[in-house]
Amino acid sequence: MEQLKQQKIWVCWRYETKHSRRTKVLYNTKGYKTGTSKKYNFQWASYDEATVAVKANGFDGIGLVLPKGIGGIDLDHIDRNSILAEEVRELMNTYEELSPSSKGIHHLFKVDVEKIPSNKGKLSSDYYSKNPHNDMEIYIGGLTNRYLTFTGETINDVPLADRTDEVLTFLDKYMKKERFKEDSCDHFDIIVTARKAKNGEKFIALFDKGDISGYGSPSEADQALCNILSFYTGGNADQMDSLFRQSKLYREKWEREDYRTSTIENAIKGCHGKFYIGSKSRPPYIYYDERSKRMKVNCPLLARHIRENLHYIFVRDSARGGVLRYVYEDGCYRLYADEMLKGIIKNYITSFDESILQMRDVNEVFGQITTDLKFKTSEELNADEDIINFQNGILRLSDMKLLPHSPEVMSTIQIPCNWLGSAKPTPVFDKFMNDLTSGDKAVENLLLEFMGVCLSNVKGHRMKKSLFMVGKGDTGKSQLKSLTERLLGNGNFIGIDLKEIESRFGTGNLYNKRLAGSSDMSFLTVGELRIFKQCTGGDSIFAEFKGQNGFEFIYKGLFWFCMNRLPKFGGDDGQWVYDRIMQVNCNNVIPKEKQDKFLLDKMYAERDGIVHKAIMALTQVIKNGYTFTEPQCVEKAREVYMAENNTVIAFFTECMEERPLGKIKDSCTTGRVFDVYKAWCMDNNHGYAKTAKEFRTELADYLGTTFSDMTVRRGKGGTFYHRYTLTDEAKSRYQRAYGYDEFPLLASNQ
Structure with a gap:
C-alpha cells in the first residue's frame, strides 16, 4: 500500500443526493469536481494530500483511481463473516478492508492485465464488471476505468499480492455472464408470453411499436422494456440484449457498451431475484406430469439431491435413545429439530415454484433421508482437541494457523467472534478482572487459562481440575462464568450444583455439555464426591434419566462453581479431592452505586480481544503439559479448605x-x-x-x-x-x- 500512497492517483468524495438517490461524488483536493478518466489525472493527488483535504473541506472519504496492474474487488451488502465473504477471502488472500458503510468489503491486489480476458482494451464482454445477481464488482486498472473508495479499516492487513490466477478464477466463478441454456425459452416464446401478460399492452407499445409517449425520455423507455425482458428471461443478460435489438426501441445508443450494460444490470437488479417461472432452469427433481398437466416433485430424486448438496449428520443420542440431527451452517453443525429440517426440504421445492408444494412430498423426502442408516457417535463431535471454531475460520492450536471452514470438521461449537491473531484493547474487561482479582495478576492469568480451556475442545479431565470461586455477593465472580457461557452458546453448558451432580438422575445432565456448574451455589453438604471424582479423572460414568435406560459416557467438559461458602463433603476426602479444586477467593465487594448493570453486554462487545487473551493463556496450559499455573494463594487456600472440610482435622x-x-x-x-x-x-x-x-x-x-x-x-x-x-x-x-x-x-x- 505504501507505494500506491505515494502515487498521484488519489481523489476525495462526498455523499450527495441526485434524483432522490444518495451517491458518491468525486472531488479533487482543491474542492472541485473531478473524474476517473485520463483527462482528470492532473487533478489527482497523493494519499497524504487527499487525507488532508478531507479534513479541510469536509469530504466524507477518499479513494484511488486504479492504475494499470492494480485491481480491486467490491462486495456490497455482505457480512464479513458470511460464507461468501470467507470464500473470496480464502481465494484472494490479499489486502482487505471494510467499505465506508461497514456493510461491504474491498480487496486490493496486483494483476497482470495482459493475462486477463479483454476486448478492445476493456474487460471481455463474457464477464460482468458489476454483477447484478450477487452485488459483486471487479475493477482492473488498464481495463476498467474506475476508482475504489479507501477506508484503511483493515480486515486482512497484508501487502498487495499478485493474484492474476486468482482473478481468473474469480471471474469464472462469480462474474461470468450466463449464456443461453438449452432449456431456456426461445425468443418467440418469451415475446408471446410477454404479449399475453397482464401488462402485455405496455410490452406491445414498447417492443412492437416503439411508443415512448408514456415516458420522460427514450432512456426511461429503454429501461422499462429491459425490466420486462429481465423478468421473462430470468435475468439472462445476453438474451435481454438479443431481444432488445429486435424491438422498435433499438437505436444507435444501444451500441454504447456502458449504456447497454448499466441498463441491463439495473433491470436485473430491480427484479430482486424473482423471475418468470418459465425462464428458470428446472431442477432434476422437478418433472412435468402429462396426466395432471402440472409440475410435480420426484421425491427419491429430491432426497438424492439433498444427500449430495446439503451437509448434515445424524448422531445417535445415547442418553435418550434417539437421534440428533445437525445441519452445516455458517461453518458449524447446528442442531436442527425435525420441523426445521422439513423447512429446508420445503425450500428446495418452493424456490422453484411455490404452487407445486405439497406437504406429503416434504414428509416423504424427510422419511427417506432420516431412515438412512448412516450415523455418527457423540464422541466424534468436537473431538479434535487441536482446533477451535471461530466465525472467520478454524484455529489450529499447534501452529496458530487460521484454516477455512470445512464440513469435514464435525464441530458443533462455534465461538461467536473472529480470530484476529493479535491483541485487541479490552478496557472494560481489564478493569473488571482487576477488580475481581484485587489486582492479583497471577490469579487473573489462572482465570484466563481456565476460560481458554473452556472455549477449546481440550478434554477437561486432562488437567484434572475444577474452579471454585468463593466470596461474598457483588464481587462479580459470576460475571466471568456468564461471559464464558455466552461465548459457548446455549446448549453447551448447564447450571447444576454438586449435590445434583451426585444424585441418581442428575448425572445425565452433564452429557454433551462443555461446561457445568453453578453461578450461585448455596452452602451444601454432600455425602461423597464420587461422580465429581470420576468426571475430573476421565473415568466412564453411569447415568440415567427417569423412566429410561441407563447409559455410560466420559465427561469431556469442566466444572465451574461460584459460591459464598465452600461446600462440605464426606466420603473419600483425601488429598486427591482437594488437588482437583482450584479455589479463588473473591473478596472485593463492589458497592451498589458502582455496579454496572450492562457490564456483561459491554464485555461481550469486547469478545474478540477477550478471547484472544484466553486462547493465548490456553496455549501456555498446553505447553506446560496440560497443567494450570496455580498461584501460591490458590495452593494456600487448598490447605485451609482441606483443614476446614476434613472433619477429623477440623x-x-x-x-x-x-x-x-x-x-x-x-x-x-x-x-x-x-x-x-x-x-x-x-x-x-x-x-x-x-x-x-x-x-x-x-x-x-x-x-x-x-x-x-x-x-x-x-x-x-x-x-x-x-x-x-x-x-x-x-x-x-x-x-x-x-x-x-x-x-x-x-x-x-x-
Missing part, C-alpha cells in the same frame, strides 16, 4: 489440645474422643462422620505418626492419646457423649 483443631506437661490426668480415652467427634459431626457436618478406624488413621497421618505410636494402654482404664486430650470446653459441650472424669488417674509421662 475436630482436632477445635476440640483437642496437648496434655499439660504430657501427663494423663483424666478419663479421656481414645474411645471417648471418638464419641465426642461423632457428636461434634452432628452439629457441624450434618451427622456425616468417619468410622473409628478412618478417624484414627487420618488423625495419625495429620500428626505425622501412627496410631500405635501416639497411644498408650493404661491397664483397665483403656487406651489414651498420651500427648493429646479433649479441651475442657469440648468435654463440657458434649458431656452427654463424653461422660465425666470419674476418678483421678496417676500422672504419667508416657
